[in-house]
Amino acid sequence: MLATTVLSVVLVGCSTDEPPAPVLAADGSIDLSGVTLHVGDQVQSVQSVLKVSGQLDELPYKVEWASFTAGPPLxxxxxxxxxxxxxxGDSPPVLAQAAGIEARIVSVEERDKANDFLLTRDGTGIRTAADLKGKSVAVAKGSSSHGLLIGLLQQAGLSQDDVTVRYLAPPDAQSAFAAGQVDAWAVWNPYYAVAIASAGAKVVADGTTLSTGYTYTVASTAALADPTTEAAIKDFLVRLVKARAWAAAHPDQWVPVYSQLTNLPASVATVTFDTSRGRAIPIDDRVIARQQELADRFAAVRLIPSAPKVRDFFDDRFNADVTAAQP
Structure with a gap:
């Protein structure tokens, strides 16, 4: 009788603590028809490339999109x-991990070109990062461009106390920069291209050597713990790799549609595409080491209490699937 009672308790505990077993389709695959993936996006960059490339056709699950201006709020x-x-980008996961967010980096794309820039205007006297001393700089806190700004200040022998840092979301920073309310702006595309085209911005430096060049897809641990949602995430990541590869091979088809979907001028869409394209790579020791350097940089200027062990924030379960999808 006691053994039966104990067994019942164990079984009840398992049923409440573990996600339900996935429903299988007739071919033995996991049935995803009841899944809705909630996906965060910035400037419709993910949604639009999936749509134009045909990767949203005949999805075995539903997708609901949420739009964000930057990585930290996402x-x-x-x-x-x-x-x-x-x-x-690369910096938001550093602050997220330091804050204890329950999520993991599940895929990595390495860009071909720098996508973070330090901008200024004529008349500010800023020609190099060293000239930022005593000046004001706008940046989205915790963004990839924030990581660039920190690195540039360190290289120039300056601290954040040597400049006035104004933490502004890109739309607000864009207005402040155009109005001359800040001397410089650390930002990424498409905001960089808009500033060049419409505000007479000049590039002081970019992230060629200081930024990792990585774009990460991050998933919540709760979503990853559910076998059915995990299967949908794997399918989504594979589709995203294929979509980005298609766009890289068909810029003449992709750029005009991206311009239309986002209401960005064609010239801005072209520059944005040029600096954001890359290729899927596996999560490995090189990726983790570069991300650790970035975390150490944030800790050195006390924007986080201490550098987290970034390896713990990576999950390589989809490595084989993601890299196999890359042409």
């Missing part, structure tokens, strides 16, 4: 379980 939504996954 990861905040992820932590609040408002979304299941989303793509961000």
């Amino acid at each position: 990861l905040e939504a992820l932590n609040a379980k408002a979304i299941d996954l989303g793509s961000v």
Whole structure:
């Protein structure tokens, strides 16, 4: 009788602590028809490339999209379980991990060119990062461009106390920069291209050597713990790799549609595409080491209490699937 009681308790515990077993389709695959993936996006970059490339056709699950202006608020939504996954630059995961957000980096894309820039205007006297002393700089806190700014200040022998840093979301920073309310702006595309085209911006430096060049897809641990949602995430990541590869091979078809979908001028869409394209790579020791350097940089200027062990924030379960999808 006691053994039966103990067994019942164990079984009840398993049924409440573990996600339900996935439903299998007739061919033995996991049935995804009841899944809705909630995906965070920035400037429709992910949604549009999937749509134009045909990778949203005949999805075996539903997708609901949420739009964000930058990576940090996207990861905040992820932590609040408002979304299941989303793509961000290299710096947002550092602050997210330091804050204890329950998420993991599940795929990596390495860009071909720098996509973070320090901009200024004529008349500010800023020609190099060293000239930022005593000047004001706008940046989205915790963004990839924030990581660039920190690195540039360190290289120039300056601290954040030597400049006035104004933490502004890109739309607000764009207005402040155009109005001359800040001397410089650290930002990424498409905002960089808009500033060059419409505000007479000049490039002081870019992230060629200081930024990792990585774009990450980050998923919540809750979504990853559910076998059915995990299967949908794997399918989504493979489709995203294929979509980005298609766009890289067909820029003449992709850029005009991206311009139309985002209401960006064709010239801005072209520059944005040129600096954001890359290829899927596996999560490996090289990726982790570069991300650790970035975390150490944030800790050195006390923007986080201490550098987290970034290896713990990576999950390589989809490595084989993602890299196999890359042409």
